[in-house]
Amino acid sequence: MREFRYERATDLAGAVATLAAAPDGAYLGGGTNLVDLMKLGVATPDVLVDVRELTSTAVEELPGGGLRIGAAVPNADLGADRRVRERYPVLAQALLSGASGQLRNRATTGGNLLQRTRCSYFTDVTKPCNKRAPGSGCGALQGAHRNHAVLGATIDGPDSPVTCIATHPSDMAVAMVALDAVVQVLGPDGERSIPIAGLHRLPGDDPSRDTTLRHGELITAIDLPPLPAGTVSRYRKSRDRASFAFALVSVAVAVALEDGVVADVRLALGGVAHKPWRAAAAEEALRGQPPTEAAVTAAARAELAAATPLPENGFKVPLAQNLLVRTLLDLTGASR
Amino acid sequence: MDIQITLRVDGVQAPLSVDTRTTLLDAMRDRLRNTSPKKGCDHGQCGACTVLLDGRRVNSCLVLAVTADGAEVTTSDGLAAGGQPHALHRSFVEYDAYQCGYCTPGQICSAAGVLAEAAQGWPSTVTEDLTAGTADLTDAEIRERMAGNLCRCAAYAHIVPAVAAVAGAQGVRR
Known part of the structure; x- marks a missing residue:
């Protein structure tokens, strides 16, 4: 592991100033991903600014019925929070389906959003990877890519400096994207609010960047807006083993019916792209429709029409479609 | 870079100078000679290093010792009051x-x-x-x-x- 200086600040502004002055530095939250990446030589910060005890561990009511989640709220506490369980079951389910009890106790809400891909070429410093070593190529494209992206990837040949088929590993973020969460950020230039759909990015021509955050910007809180009355929601995750595994594909679904038709619907997919994937095409196809098997199937197909499956990960396309269809039908009762 | 910290493991308080790269697991085993927590994968995947940190179970291999300064750590040995x-x-x-x-x-x-x-x-x-x-x-x-x-x-x-x-x-x- 590269040597690093460990810094604690007395306030948020001090932490931001310290990191802003350290171009190769990083914030440390729970460390469950970052410390591991440092051991692997994938992350090599020369300064760690510990913000775990500096950012909030509180979940607070927002005027109008939403919740503000402090960036340092542990994943375990958020999944167990009674208000989250009752008002945002999709988020509680996503949190509880991720990692292990030990990791959820230590991992923070802000850190969960910023965790890095588990692509095995990214985490192996002896392999080419445009995300870790820009310009080195992509080992996964013609290698082991069963777990990789089928939507929004940059596919330009294994030696191209822009190819990246990595996926974002978070479960929690998928639910938050479906819930239209808003990420509160403090940076060298002050505060800003980022709708979560604009936090994570596709690889485009720069796979090294996971998010739109600028150096020194710190997530301080995540706001959950209230859901329309009558909304039911669910997170469903498909994985290789029953527990403690990342999603092959997951879906976050929140839907409200009015007079038998879909009045409000929010759909997001995990495990399929470089970012949690908001299924806007499927939502558009469903709005105003009765949630029949034919209608939800057509909506799911519309979303996956743009998929670019590779030899080993083609199964994700029907899996994503089927998860969307089954979860929507289960939630709206049309299957019973 | 070395930092002066105090670890409290199984009721024993120990002032310690640690390299910032040292994990809580390595500090306990190699510096305090408390070999109750085990090193399995060292990547948070196996759970052999699990301890209670201020009462909550965590993977001690992913906790930097400097961040456990002043915290109460309990290993399996320490549960035997x-x-x-x-x-x-x-x-x-x-x-x-x-x-x-x-x-x-x-x-x-x-x-x-x-x-x-x-x-x-x-x-x-x-x-x-x-x-x-x-x-x-x-x-x-x-x-x-x-x-x-x-x-x-x-x-x-x-x-x-x-x-x-x-x-x-x-x-x-x-």
């Missing part, structure tokens, strides 16, 4: 819940965390009614909640009843 085995220790012996024993201190600490989490009513991903507010540690619940602890001898079939027996005695299993 006054040299008397913890109820979980006795239960693991009674149910023969191990073979080689390497993962056992982590299993014990994790189980202690599971019991505390259940006592607070925390749900898991297999909990049917998330709004219930109370936890019932069925066999399925124990399997799910202990999923962060691997046992290469595959003693799982005995670990589940060992934990269940203590859960029953503590009123978090109906």
